[in-house]
Amino acid sequence: xxxxxxxxxxxxxxxxxxxxxxxxxxxxxxxxxxxxxxxxxxxxxxxxxxxxxxxxxxxxxxxxxxxxxxxxxxxxxxxxxxxxxxxxxxxxxxxxxxxxxxxxxxxxxxxxxxxxxxxxxxxxxxxxxxxxxxxxxxxxxxxxxxxxxxxxxxxxxxxxxxxxxxxxxxxxxxxxxxxxxxxxxxxxxxxxxxxxxxxxxxxxxxxxxxxxxxxx
Amino acid sequence: xxxxxxxxxxxxxxxxxxxxxxxxxxxxxxxxxxxxxxxxxxxxxxxxxxxxxxxxxxxxxxxxxxxxxxxxxxxxxxxxxxxxxxxxxxxxxxxxxxxxxxxxxxxxxxxxxxxxxxxxxxxxxxxxxxxxxxxxxxxxxxxxxxxxxxxxxxxxxxxxxxxxxxxxxxxxxxxxxxxxxxxxxxxxxxxxxxxxxxxxxxxxxxxxxxxxxxxxxxxxxxxxxxxxxxxxxxxxxxxxxxxxxxxxxxxxxxxxxxxxxxxxxxxxxxxxxxxxxxxxxxxxxxxx
Numbered sequence: 001x002x003x004x005x006x007x008x009x010x011x012x013x014x015x016x017x018x019x020x021x022x023x024x025x026x027x028x029x030x031x032x033x034x035x036x037x038x039x040x041x042x043x044x045x046x047x048x049x050x051x052x053x054x055x056x057x058x059x060x061x062x063x064x065x066x067x068x069x070x071x072x073x074x075x076x077x078x079x080x081x082x083x084x085x086x087x088x089x090x091x092x093x094x095x096x097x098x099x100x101x102x103x104x105x106x107x108x109x110x111x112x113x114x115x116x117x118x119x120x121x122x123x124x125x126x127x128x129x130x131x132x133x134x135x136x137x138x139x140x141x142x143x144x145x146x147x148x149x150x151x152x153x154x155x156x157x158x159x160x161x162x163x164x165x166x167x168x169x170x171x172x173x174x175x176x177x178x179x180x181x182x183x184x185x186x187x188x189x190x191x192x193x194x195x196x197x198x199x200x201x202x203x204x205x206x207x208x209x210x211x212x213x214x215x216x
Numbered sequence: 217x218x219x220x221x222x223x224x225x226x227x228x229x230x231x232x233x234x235x236x237x238x239x240x241x242x243x244x245x246x247x248x249x250x251x252x253x254x255x256x257x258x259x260x261x262x263x264x265x266x267x268x269x270x271x272x273x274x275x276x277x278x279x280x281x282x283x284x285x286x287x288x289x290x291x292x293x294x295x296x297x298x299x300x301x302x303x304x305x306x307x308x309x310x311x312x313x314x315x316x317x318x319x320x321x322x323x324x325x326x327x328x329x330x331x332x333x334x335x336x337x338x339x340x341x342x343x344x345x346x347x348x349x350x351x352x353x354x355x356x357x358x359x360x361x362x363x364x365x366x367x368x369x370x371x372x373x374x375x376x377x378x379x380x381x382x383x384x385x386x387x388x389x390x391x392x393x394x395x396x397x398x399x400x401x402x403x404x405x406x407x408x409x410x411x412x413x414x415x416x417x418x419x420x421x422x423x424x425x426x427x428x429x430x431x432x433x434x435x436x437x438x439x440x441x442x443x444x445x446x447x448x449x450x451x452x453x454x455x456x457x458x459x460x461x462x463x464x465x466x467x468x469x470x471x472x473x474x475x476x477x478x479x480x481x482x483x484x485x486x487x488x489x490x491x492x493x494x495x496x497x498x499x500x501x502x503x504x
Contacts, residue, residue, distance in 0.1 A: 077424060090418045101425055105427045105428075106426075
């Protein structure tokens with residue numbers, strides 16, 4: 001599902017990712033491990049075309065990700081659900097409006113949006129919170145909204161960039177449970193974290209990076 | 217597509233309502249610009265109309281030499297009619313001239329002198345496109361060169377003064393209009409720039425969620441258009457108010473200050489264009 005072929009994306013001579021190659025299969029949940037500055041976020045940003053890659057190729061579902069055409073990149077990003085450590089919710093929109101946003105972007109009819117949003121709210125256990133504003137929610141709830149927004153368009157892949165970084169261990173565990181369930185339902189999940197104790201009990205495959213290089 | 221349009225339109229309205237004060241200031245500035253342009257346009261239209269009527273009264277008067285008789289006078293009259301810029305004319309025979317003399321001086325020339333010594337002549341009206349001091353001067357010079365013509369006159373000084381006044385009004389109005397237009401563009405751009413800065417994080421999030429450039433930029437263009445439409449509405453309101461006041465003060469005085477369809481459509485189109493230009497300026501500068 002996700003394939004890196006000798007990918008290099010560097011900001012300076014020493015920072016970035018260098019000559020990375022790996023493959024993640026469909027419905028897999030894989031953790032991207034490594035200390036701060038290892039290049040975990042760079043891998044995720046390279047997949048969604050948020051940073052340019054210097055060499056190599058990245059494939060999702062056997063399609064190479066576009067590099068330069070901003071319109072193609074936009075359409076490509078719709079296949080990917082992204083979750084961020086800082087949630088990136090739009091503060092003056094309700095939970096419902098935030099979750100509906102990816103569907104608004106694709107021009108989905110209102111009735112279908114309503115059905116999908118309520119369905120995904122149930123999945124992340126936020127039923128009844130649809131009219132709340134993001135700042136009225138706890139950190140864990142905001143992250144659930146972010147996950148719901150990533151899930152609502154039924155993407156092929158979910159990329160989660162340190163989604164538990166700001167959360168306490170119990171809430172973090174709940175978040176990983178939701179992502180694991182998404183993987184069981186057929187979505188490929190790639191989650192970056194530096195919290196090894198959190199993911200150890202999950203018995204999942206992980207890819208370890210250090211200073212931008214893959215540790216075999 | 218239509219669903220997206222409705223969604224983006226509602227987003228634009230919401231964004232404007234969040235930035236009420238800057239949006240209102242921009243709309244008022246647009247209204248002032250459109251108001252000045254509308255008033256300048258209608259003033260100019262009225263003035264040109266009146267100056268044409270005015271100049272009509274000061275047509276070219278031609279007096280033929282005393283020895284010119286009726287038949288030669290008619291020929292001369294027709295020759296002058298063929299000159300470029302002459303719209304129409306009235307032949308003045310000696311009897312007409314005596315009547316005019318009596319009207320002007322209250323004396324019967326035949327009774328005083330015993331005969332009519334007044335010459336034949338003509339009164340000529342000038343085509344609209346030639347109603348300028350310089351053009352009229354050229355026509356008069358051409359007439360004066362025709363053998364048999366004794367005098368050809370028009371009120372040069374007066375017409376030149378009218379031309380100068382109109383020229384000055386157009387020039388000053390143009391400079392003021394351009395100045396206010398620039399201020400409006402800057403203010404609307406600035407409002408859009410403020411909204412862009414306030415939404416920088418949201419814009420980045422939208423991009424990461426797969427929004428195209430058009431999806432992101434469209435609401436800002438709509439915000440510019442909405443400010444233009446609000447400004448046009450205020451301008452139309454102000455002009456309508458001014459019209460009522462003018463009618464109240466001037467009563468039946470003939471002036472063409474308002475053609476409602478042209479006023480409304482002109483203001484809205486100009487407001488929209490101004491809004492589009494100003495928002496485009498901001499988007500291309502600050503939304504990369």
